[in-house]
Amino acid sequence: IATSDKKKILLLGKSGSGKTSMRSIIFSHYSPTETRRLGPTMDVEHSTVRVFGSLQLTLWDCGGQEAFMDSYFTTQREFIFKNVEMLIYVFDMEFRDFDGELLYFENCLQSIQLFSKEAKIVCLLHKMDLVAADLQETVVREKSEELTKRTGNMDVRIFSTSIFEPSLYRAWSHIMNSIMPNIEAIRRHLETFCKVADVTEVVLFERTSFLAIAGYQLREIPGKGDTFDVLSSILKSFNLALNNKRSASFKIVRIRLDGFILIITNFTKNTVLMATTDNPNMTPATLTSNIRIACEHFK
Numbered sequence: 030i031a032t033s034d035k036k037k038i039l040l041l042g043k044s045g046s047g048k049t050s051m052r053s054i055i056f057s058h059y060s061p062t063e064t065r066r067l068g069p070t071m072d073v074e075h076s077t078v079r080v081f082g083s084l085q086l087t088l089w090d091c092g093g094q095e096a097f098m099d100s101y102f103t104t105q106r107e108f109i110f111k112n113v114e115m116l117i118y119v120f121d122m123e124f125r126d127f128d129g130e131l132l133y134f135e136n137c138l139q140s141i142q143l144f145s146k147e148a149k150i151v152c153l154l155h156k157m158d159l160v161a162a163d164l165q166e167t168v169v170r171e172k173s174e175e176l177t178k179r180t181g182n183m184d185v186r187i188f189s190t191s192i193f194e195p196s197l198y199r200a201w202s203h204i205m206n207s208i209m210p211n212i213e214a215i216r217r218h219l220e221t222f223c224k225v226a227d228v229t230e231v232v233l234f235e236r237t238s239f240l241a242i243a244g245y246q247l248r249e250i251p252g253k254g255d256t257f258d259v260l261s262s263i264l265k266s267f268n269l270a271l272n273n274k275r276s277a278s279f280k281i282v283r284i285r286l287d288g289f290i291l292i293i294t295n296f297t298k299n300t301v302l303m304a305t306t307d308n309p310n311m312t313p314a315t316l317t318s319n320i321r322i323a324c325e326h327f328k
């Protein structure tokens with residue numbers, strides 16, 4: 030799991046679109062309501078997050094007030110847009126002037142093409158909680174079409190998000206997964222663990238953010254969808270409720286459901302693991318001890 034990489038991620042979008050809020054929730058243990066206290070970001074705020082071994086994400090939270098935005102495309106252009114691994118552009122769905130916002134977005138695309146041709150791009154249609162439920166699907170479809178017209182064949186993914194919903198975790202898990210260099214090797218390790226220890230499903234989460242890194246399902250679990258984002262958000266809230274502001278330091282949670290054992294536990298230094306089994310002969314103690322043995326292979 031250990032990697033030694035520094036990755037530059039640009040967070041751009043107009044002032045008040047929610048950039049600092051999402052960064053603070055995911056990486057600094059803010060609750061969604063606490064983000065109301067955040068002031069505007071002056072120029073660029075850099076924060077380095079050590080997410081996994083020695084993988085370092087350097088987030089460039091670029092304040093969205095007009096004067097700052099203009100400087101990103103003039104005096105600071107090369108400084109901002111060079112060596113970028115990923116550009117995340119946040120669109121505020123409450124903001125009426127989407128066309129005006131698209132001009133900024135197009136400027137970003139041109140600058141990225143010029144200085145970081147290989148960068149991946151993620152667009153977040155953010156504050157979806159403020160769009161009426163019956164309009165959400167249409168809004169997302171129309172905005173996505175507009176964005177796709179502008180991005181052509183660039184590597185772009187579009188997500189709809191809100192800080193009050195698990196959708197935030199879905200988008201950021203994708204962001205994290207697509208810049209992690211050794212994700213396939215981790216998946217293979219999880220698959221081996223499930224097969225050897227007869228674990229029905231396993232999910233690995235990054236320990237600060239609770240973003241799902243990878244998972245494997247040995248057997249179909251009836252009635253269960255793809256719920257990693259929901260789990261991330263529940264674990265995050267659970268951790269906040271325990272008041273572990275600085276680190277995710279709950280040790281172990283064991284739950285027995287109808288014919289199921291579910292364990293969530295700290296795993297390696299940087300990860301939390303969730304494992305479930307429907308094997309009726311397995312006890313929580315056996316599963317815990319298998320997790321401890323597997324842990325050695327992930328260090």
Ligand code: GTP
Nearest residue numbers: 044045046047048049050069070092093156191192
């Ligand atoms: P600048 O630093 O000026 O560029 O702004 P910013 O993009 O960093 O915006 P910020 O994160 O400071 O958020 C502005 C406001 O939007 C805060 O009051 C947040 O609570 C609110 N906000 C952020 N995300 C959401 C969301 O998903 N839904 C709703 N309803 N409000 C949000």
